[in-house]
Amino acid sequence: MKTFVEEFKDQAGRITRDLRHRGLIQTALRKYEVKRDEKKAAFQDWESARQTAAEIKWEAINKLDEHLEAFASKMEARGTKVHWASTGEQARDIIVKVVQEKKARSIIKSKAMTAEEIHLNDALEHAGFEVVESDLGEYIVQLRKEAPYHIVFPAMHLTRGEISELFTKELGSAPTDSPEELTMIARRALRHKYITADIGITGANFAIAETGMISITENEGNARLTAALPKTMITLVGIEKVLPRMEDLALFLPMLATAGAGQTITGYNTMYSGPRQPGESDGPEEYHVVLLDNRRTELLADPEQRDALHCIRCGACLNVCPIYRNVGGHTYGTTYSGPIGSVITPHLRGLQDWKHLSYASSLCGACTETCPVKINLHHHLLQNRRNSMQQEPNATEKLAFTAFGYVANSPFLWSLITKGARVLQKMHPLVKGGAMDPAKAWTQTRELPPVAKQSFKEFWKDRKP
Numbered sequence: 516m517k518t519f520v521e522e523f524k525d526q527a528g529r530i531t532r533d534l535r536h537r538g539l540i541q542t543a544l545r546k547y548e549v550k551r552d553e554k555k556a557a558f559q560d561w562e563s564a565r566q567t568a569a570e571i572k573w574e575a576i577n578k579l580d581e582h583l584e585a586f587a588s589k590m591e592a593r594g595t596k597v598h599w600a601s602t603g604e605q606a607r608d609i610i611v612k613v614v615q616e617k618k619a620r621s622i623i624k625s626k627a628m629t630a631e632e633i634h635l636n637d638a639l640e641h642a643g644f645e646v647v648e649s650d651l652g653e654y655i656v657q658l659r660k661e662a663p664y665h666i667v668f669p670a671m672h673l674t675r676g677e678i679s680e681l682f683t684k685e686l687g688s689a690p691t692d693s694p695e696e697l698t699m700i701a702r703r704a705l706r707h708k709y710i711t712a713d714i715g716i717t718g719a720n721f722a723i724a725e726t727g728m729i730s731i732t733e734n735e736g737n738a739r740l741t742a743a744l745p746k747t748m749i750t751l752v753g754i755e756k757v758l759p760r761m762e763d764l765a766l767f768l769p770m771l772a773t774a775g776a777g778q779t780i781t782g783y784n785t786m787y788s789g790p791r792q793p794g795e796s797d798g799p800e801e802y803h804v805v806l807l808d809n810r811r812t813e814l815l816a817d818p819e820q821r822d823a824l825h826c827i828r829c830g831a832c833l834n835v836c837p838i839y840r841n842v843g844g845h846t847y848g849t850t851y852s853g854p855i856g857s858v859i860t861p862h863l864r865g866l867q868d869w870k871h872l873s874y875a876s877s878l879c880g881a882c883t884e885t886c887p888v889k890i891n892l893h894h895h896l897l898q899n900r901r902n903s904m905q906q907e908p909n910a911t912e913k914l915a916f917t918a919f920g921y922v923a924n925s926p927f928l929w930s931l932i933t934k935g936a937r938v939l940q941k942m943h944p945l946v947k948g949g950a951m952d953p954a955k956a957w958t959q960t961r962e963l964p965p966v967a968k969q970s971f972k973e974f975w976k977d978r979k980p
């Protein structure tokens with residue numbers, strides 16, 4: 516069986532050679548960039564908005580224990596059952612138990628990356644329940660038995676033609692190229708599921724400590740139906756989603772919409788504070804909120820990287836990342852892809868198994884520059900690299916860098932080696948691509964850059980006054 520790093524390399528090589536796929540992603544992301552910049556311009560001062568958002572998230576995470584307790588007690592006061600799950604397994608067990616107690620048969624679910632993180636659908640299906648995704652993109656990837664391709668746009672790797680083919684095969688619809696018709700086909704298929712579902716499961720964009728409310732922001736209205744129609748509602752929320760005050764949403768909702776999808780504000784913004792109260796005409800009879808830790812508190816205990824918990828899952832860092840744009844979302848093999856995925860996956864799933872993601876970066880800093888809550892992403896990638904080496908030093912690399920340090924510190928040796936490299940490079944074509952080629956990993960797909968004909972020292976010596 517292949518290791519995670521081997522899988523990543525194979526997949527990355529395959530996708531980067533697939534020019535059609537790359538073209539599709541890059542066209543979609545260029546359109547996103549244009550819209551995002553338009554909407555950013557609507558902020559009086561985007562940079563100071565970012566600074567304020569970073570400070571609010573700092574406050575939220577720095578006093579996470581207090582905020583979570585306030586959130587839970589307010590929710591419970593209105594009849595919500597709040598569950599604390601330390602691990603993904605615990606969260607799955609809690610949700611499966613609620614579903615079993617309700618003697619449910621079918622479940623409708625809106626988009627929740629936390630559910631992907633703990634493989635909730637698999638657990639529910641294994642326990643004998645039918646789970647249907649209600650977000651259009653999620654529904655499409657569910658029909659394809661795939662993981663979401665992107666945090667915000669789960670089916671962005673597919674063309675209309677591919678979606679039409681899928682619907683024809685799975686839903687028996689007539690082929691069409693019209694996005695409206697494709698949406699209507701999915702809507703018709705889902706409508707029945709909403710009406711018959713016993714349980715609705717949602718994620719959350721924010722959890723408001725001050726008022727004890729869940730905030731969900733979406734474009735299709737599917738999360739509203741998921742929450743409103745079934746008798747029981749379950750929300751799975753990562754503990755880092757806390758915001759201290761209700762008024763913080765005035766900044767975070769437009770900021771998430773702008774950074775995430777180039778929108779002024781998302782289509783539907785809803786707050787949930789508990790089950791249906793006496794005299795209310797809709798809403799679930801029973802409401803469960805599952806607060807998920809799953810190693811987030813370990814990240815919280817790391818003063819250097821704790822700001823990774825500030826993430827609002829807007830996906831903006833994925834959109835600007837030159838690696839993501841070329842290798843695509845599925846290559847990462849993780850729930851969270853792109854720069855934020857490369858930063859947090861080693862914390863969530865083990866540093867040694869996932870350290871390779873921190874090397875899949877040009878360290879250009881585009882992610883850090885775009886992040887609306889100012890997470891220092893590319894520095895965290897460097898810190899992951901350092902931590903992995905400290906945890907499990909690599910003897911060959913250590914020897915190589917010691918030798919490099921020795922040569923680089925000696926002008927005589929440096930000059931000797933660079934002269935030697937010029938001669939050796941002339942002989943390189945004889946071994947290029949073969950087993951004896953020391954630069955094979957590079958020359959398989961690129962030309963070796965020539966060693967400069969003259970070093971700076973030689974140039975300086977030869978220069979005419």
Ligand code: SF4
Pocket residue numbers: 825826827828829830831832833855885886887888889890892
């Ligand atoms: S790290 Fe920043 S840019 Fe990336 S998804 Fe999170 S909030 Fe968005």
